[in-house]
Amino acid sequence: KAGVTQTPRYLIKTRGQQVTLSCSPISGHRSVSWYQQTPGQGLQFLFEYFSETQRNKGNFPGRFSGRQFSNSRSEMNVSTLELGDSALYLCASSSRGQGAQETQYFGPGTRLLVL
Amino acid sequence: AQSVSQHNHHVILSEAASLELGCNYSYGGTVNLFWYVQYPGQHLQLLLKYFSGDPLVKGIKGFEAEFIKSKFSFNLRKPSVQWSDTAEYFCAVRDTGNQFYFGTGTSLTVIP
Numbered sequence: 001k002a003g004v005t006q007t008p009r010y011l012i013k014t015r016g017q018q019v020t021l022s023c024s025p026i027s028g029h030r031s032v033s034w035y036q037q038t039p040g041q042g043l044q045f046l047f048e049y050f051s052e053t054q055r056n057k058g059n060f061p062g063r064f065s066g067r068q069f070s071n072s073r074s075e076m077n078v079s080t081l082e083l084g085d086s087a088l089y090l091c092a093s094s095s096r097g098q099g100a101q102e103t104q105y106f107g108p109g110t111r112l113l114v115l
Numbered sequence: 116a117q118s119v120s121q122h123n124h125h126v127i128l129s130e131a132a133s134l135e136l137g138c139n140y141s142y143g144g145t146v147n148l149f150w151y152v153q154y155p156g157q158h159l160q161l162l163l164k165y166f167s168g169d170p171l172v173k174g175i176k177g178f179e180a181e182f183i184k185s186k187f188s189f190n191l192r193k194p195s196v197q198w199s200d201t202a203e204y205f206c207a208v209r210d211t212g213n214q215f216y217f218g219t220g221t222s223l224t225v226i227p
Contacts, residue, residue: 041219042121042220043207043220044217045214056213092159092215102209102213103161105161106159109158
């Protein structure tokens with residue numbers, strides 16, 4: 001099985017712009033979670049989608065949003081970018097998600113630099 | 116909210132030394148516990164996981180971890196590290212709401 005894929009791998013934007021990141025989960029996986037990884041903060045949970053519905057949400061401002069499509073692919077959008085949004089954004093997928101003994105499998109991440 | 120603490124931020128060891136990385140969490144309910152590793156330039160990979168049963172779990176590459184419920188801990192161990200173990204290690208906890216919480220990571224450098 002192919003692993004979790006994320007596009008693009010690298011992105012440079014300027015403050016005030018918006019960005020959309022994409023994640024394709026492992027085939028058959030229906031749960032997709034997004035994380036922000038920064039030095040010193042580790043991984044911080046953004047949100048989780050399952051069957052096209054947002055099921056969990058972390059403590060991030062409304063500028064961060066996401067969606068999931070019927071094929072389980074997910075996109076994350078960040079509007080009005082700030083310098084502090086520079087980070088590695090990770091996507092993780094699992095098969096059934098809530099209530100199950102699930103393991104998340106991570107993609108390589110999208111490295112976003114905001115200038 | 117759940118919190119996960121990894122006490123060692125940077126660890127430097129010589130090859131063949133023993134390793135123990137600490138992980139403590141705050142949630143008092145049922146949890147699933149994980150250790151992930153991120154090798155330089157690579158993405159996060161699962162090292163091992165605990166769901167239930169024997170609190171001593173063995174993972175890949177000779178790693179093991181012990182779940183001590185009374186101490187809310189899930190420390191990672193390896194009896195003899197190798198240069199190839201140089202990486203960043205993350206402890207993670209999943210609560211009954213299916214939300215994952217990660218520690219801030221421990222950077223391990225193994226000197227040949």
